[in-house]
Amino acid sequence: MGIIVQKYGGTSVADAQRVRNVAERILYTQSKGHQMVIVVSAPAGKTDELLALARGVAKKPSSREIDMLLATGEQISIALLAMAINDLGGKAISLTAAQVGIKTDDIHQKAKITEISSRRIEEELSKGQVVIVAGFQGINSQNDITTLGRGGSDTTAVALAASLKADLCEIYTDVDGVYTADPRLVPNAKKLKEISYDEMLEMASLGTKVLHLRSVELGKKYNVPIHVRSSFNENPGTIVKGGALMEQGRVVVGVAHDNKISKLTISKVDDKPGVAAKIFARLAQSDINVDMIVQSASKEGLADISFTVNKEDALKAEEVATSMIEELVAQSVERDDNKAKISIVGTGMLTNPGVAAKMFSALANKKINIEMISTSDISISTVIPASDVEIAVQTLHSVFELDK
Ligand code: ADP
Ligand code: ASP
Ligand code: MG
Numbered sequence: 445m446g447i448i449v450q451k452y453g454g455t456s457v458a459d460a461q462r463v464r465n466v467a468e469r470i471l472y473t474q475s476k477g478h479q480m481v482i483v484v485s486a487p488a489g490k491t492d493e494l495l496a497l498a499r500g501v502a503k504k505p506s507s508r509e510i511d512m513l514l515a516t517g518e519q520i521s522i523a524l525l526a527m528a529i530n531d532l533g534g535k536a537i538s539l540t541a542a543q544v545g546i547k548t549d550d551i552h553q554k555a556k557i558t559e560i561s562s563r564r565i566e567e568e569l570s571k572g573q574v575v576i577v578a579g580f581q582g583i584n585s586q587n588d589i590t591t592l593g594r595g596g597s598d599t600t601a602v603a604l605a606a607s608l609k610a611d612l613c614e615i616y617t618d619v620d621g622v623y624t625a626d627p628r629l630v631p632n633a634k635k636l637k638e639i640s641y642d643e644m645l646e647m648a649s650l651g652t653k654v655l656h657l658r659s660v661e662l663g664k665k666y667n668v669p670i671h672v673r674s675s676f677n678e679n680p681g682t683i684v685k686g687g688a689l690m691e692q693g694r695v696v697v698g699v700a701h702d703n704k705i706s707k708l709t710i711s712k713v714d715d716k717p718g719v720a721a722k723i724f725a726r727l728a729q730s731d732i733n734v735d736m737i738v739q740s741a742s743k744e745g746l747a748d749i750s751f752t753v754n755k756e757d758a759l760k761a762e763e764v765a766t767s768m769i770e771e772l773v774a775q776s777v778e779r780d781d782n783k784a785k786i787s788i789v790g791t792g793m794l795t796n797p798g799v800a801a802k803m804f805s806a807l808a809n810k811k812i813n814i815e816m817i818s819t820s821d822i823s824i825s826t827v828i829p830a831s832d833v834e835i836a837v838q839t840l841h842s843v844f845e846l847d848k
Contacts (some may be wrong), residue, residue: 445481446611446763448570451579451601454488455618457521462837466616466675470574474534479569481608484525486517486616491594496832507552511581511591515540515573518578518597526576533610536574537566544598548582548590549730555582555590556600556658562606577604583670598659606666613663613670615655620674621682622647624655624846629837632847636697638683643697643789646823650787651702660684695792695799696844701837702822703784703830705735706758707815709750710765712775715742720749721770723765730764732757734820735785736827750816752827755781778787783815787825788840800824806843812836 457463464517474480486494496514498505511717522538543821545561568575579597582590587840593598596616603615622644623633641664648657654672663670663684673681715718716756720739727734731755740748753761758779787806791800803824812835816827828836841847 447481447605447608448473448612448614449481449483449601449605449610450614450616451483452485452521453527453597453615453617454485454490457484457525458488462675463521463524463528464532466626467532467534471529471532474574478611480574481565481604481610482525482574482576482606483597484518484521484576485597486514486521487580487794490517490520490585503623508569508588510697511552511555511589514582514591515589516517517554517580518580522576522578524643526574529574529576529649529663534574535572536576537568538576538578539568540578541600542583542587544577546577546603546682548581548584548592550584550586550590552590553713554593554731555584557592557603557662560603561672562568562607563620565604565608565675565699572713592658593656593842594657595653595688596658596791598656601667602659602662602666604664604672605668610668613668614657615619615670615672616675616677617654617672618674619654620677620679620682621672622652622698624697625837625841626652628697628845629834631842635848636678636682636686638792639697641686642685642822643791646721646789646820647698647700650699650700650789650823651704652700654699655684667840674792690750695796696788698789698838699846700787700789700838701784701833702787703744703833704755705752705783705785705827706755706761706779706781707750707752707827708758708761708765708780708784709748709778710768710774711748711771711778713772714774715745715747723768723772724751726764726768727753730740730760732763732764736825738816750762750784752783762791765806782830783827784836785825786833786836786840787823791822793822793824802812802839802843804827806839807836810835811837811840 526538547559548555579600670684
């Protein structure tokens with residue numbers, strides 16, 4: 445039988461007992477005749493702990509050294525899991541990204557996988573080994589260690605599944621599937637049996653962290669169905685796939701939220717051609733992804749430009765914008781880290797008018813102020829104060845009857 449790629453997230457390998465449980469699960473599946481390639485994340489909390497260490501020794505640690513440090517978290521998990529499998533009588537070998545040959549571009553902390561060599565993995569599989577690969581990491585053109593961005597182990601798994609032409613890619617996490625909203629915020633959220641790549645892409649890009657965005661992009665590109673499920677039970681999870689879906693056409697499939705965003709405003713810039721181009725080109729040169737952008741109506745030839753970025757990039761974005769104040773003849777740059785983005789997602793929106801109005805009035809009824817709005821074909825997003833996130837997600841979940 446063919447290759448199965450399984451990825452276990454941080455909570456699934458958080459302590460010795462859980463590592464042993466995972467080892468047993470892997471050996472059980474292998475005993476059915478499958479070749480097993482396993483991707484693991486760092487133990488829960490480890491990556492944050494390492495980041496805190498970095499901040500303890502330097503105000504602005506370089507991205508290269510951060511990657512060198514963070515990659516060690518995944519190395520703990522691969523070694524422990526291989527030991528546990530061997531102890532249970534199985535055969536396992538752990539491999540770092542460098543040993544496998546997972547090549548990335550040169551952008552530290554958000555590197556993209558460019559190439560995977562399958563030779564070493566295939567060699568080990570043919571010896572009957574369970575192959576355990578460190579998630580989240582790669583090596584760049586200089587052979588330096590890179591990381592793929594927070595949550596990036598999912599992407600390692602899907603990329604390996606695509607390159608090995610695996611039969612199945614399973615993502616094991618601490619929830620048993622993709623829900624209509626984060627079950628931590630909405631206790632009556634419903635598990636989706638399946639979701640299309642496009643809807644999942646939209647959910648992931650709008651903050652639903654159950655899958656790393658790049659992993660869904662790769663799943664779609666290489667047509668790898670992704671099964672999201674729990675390592676703590678046997679429940680069927682959610683299949684992320686292409687093609688016709690049974691429940692396709694629902695107006696809204698889910699509510700996504702992202703409370704890790706910051707809003708920056710550059711006040712009173714000259715309202716003339718080329719100004720926005722200059723600002724956003726400079727931000728892009730610093731590898732800052734800008735999300736929403738709003739420009740106020742011009743008053744006496746001056747306008748305010750507001751935009752949102754990931755909280756992680758906020759300080760850098762503020763520095764870049766501040767460094768341009770003179771050049772732009774702007775008045776000031778303001779940064780606000782207490783914002784959140786709430787979005788509704790669904791392909792059915794394409795053909796159903798009135799969805800935006802329904803969303804905005806539901807938020808207004810709860811006295812939630814909408815500060816920015818953006819739309820795509822299959823989603824509508826709003827920026828609101830971070831303190832209103834929970835109530836906003838619950839309200840939209842119930843107004844669009846996702847609990848039904
Ligand atoms: P892992 O460490 O296994 O990669 P993550 O923390 O990255 O796990 O992702 C799982 C978490 O995603 C869940 O605990 C859940 O709180 C969160 N989440 C947010 N939105 C959703 C959703 N719509 N469905 C399922 N989980 C969600
Ligand atoms: N350990 C990394 C993180 O915490 C990668 C992952 O868990 O996917 O972001
Ligand atoms: Mg994750």
